[in-house]
Amino acid sequence: MATIYPHLALDDIIVLASPIYFYGVTAQLKTVIDRCQQFWTTPSRRKAARVGVLLLTAGAKDAQGTGVDTTVAATRVFLTCIGAPLTHIVAATHTDVVPAVAQGEVLRQATAIAAHLAQAKRGGLSLE
Ligand SMILES: Cc1cc2nc3c(=O)[nH]c(=O)nc-3n(C[C@H](O)[C@H](O)[C@H](O)COP(=O)(O)O)c2cc1C
Numbered sequence: 001m002a003t004i005y006p007h008l009a010l011d012d013i014i015v016l017a018s019p020i021y022f023y024g025v026t027a028q029l030k031t032v033i034d035r036c037q038q039f040w041t042t043p044s045r046r047k048a049a050r051v052g053v054l055l056l057t058a059g060a061k062d063a064q065g066t067g068v069d070t071t072v073a074a075t076r077v078f079l080t081c082i083g084a085p086l087t088h089i090v091a092a093t094h095t096d097v098v099p100a101v102a103q104g105e106v107l108r109q110a111t112a113i114a115a116h117l118a119q120a121k122r123g124g125l126s127l128e
Contacts (some may be wrong), residue, residue: 005065009045013050016052016075017055022048023071024070033078036078046082049083051127051128052076053089054086055091058091059093059094060094091106
């Protein structure tokens with residue numbers, strides 16, 4: 001966490017990535033999230049006006065069965081708490097049948113978001 005805290009506090013773009021496990025993020029990512037209460041109690045410890053991005057994979061196909069909605073809701077609260085409100089979500093679902101690397105449209109979406117954010121950052125524009 002000593003390595004991660006400065007990035008969570010100051011980086012302009014925070015990207016969370018996780019497979020969906022039982023309608024939530026992995027235990028490993030949740031452990032990091034649960035070490036960040038300091039940003040809630042002392043918001044001055046982190047920079048404001050940044051952006052948060054969420055990358056998810058899910059085995060199930062349909063939106064209701066995957067847990068995407070519950071995972072987005074929980075991570076949205078976390079990202080708001082650290083000053084990087086969630087602006088972009090990429091979710092590769094149905095990975096039990098079609099691996100994420102074979103989902104061209106999802107990969108294109110992720111690449112487009114990365115290009116947009118990189119360009120906005122270089123140009124000093126709003127990252128949203
Ligand atoms: C413990 C566990 C729980 C899972 N829970 C869900 C779930 O709630 N919804 C879903 O759609 N897929 C679920 N899956 C499937 C994973 O989200 C899916 O296989 C994902 O692509 C795995 O990524 P990984 O190979 O990087 O672990 C679960 C898989 C595991 C191992």
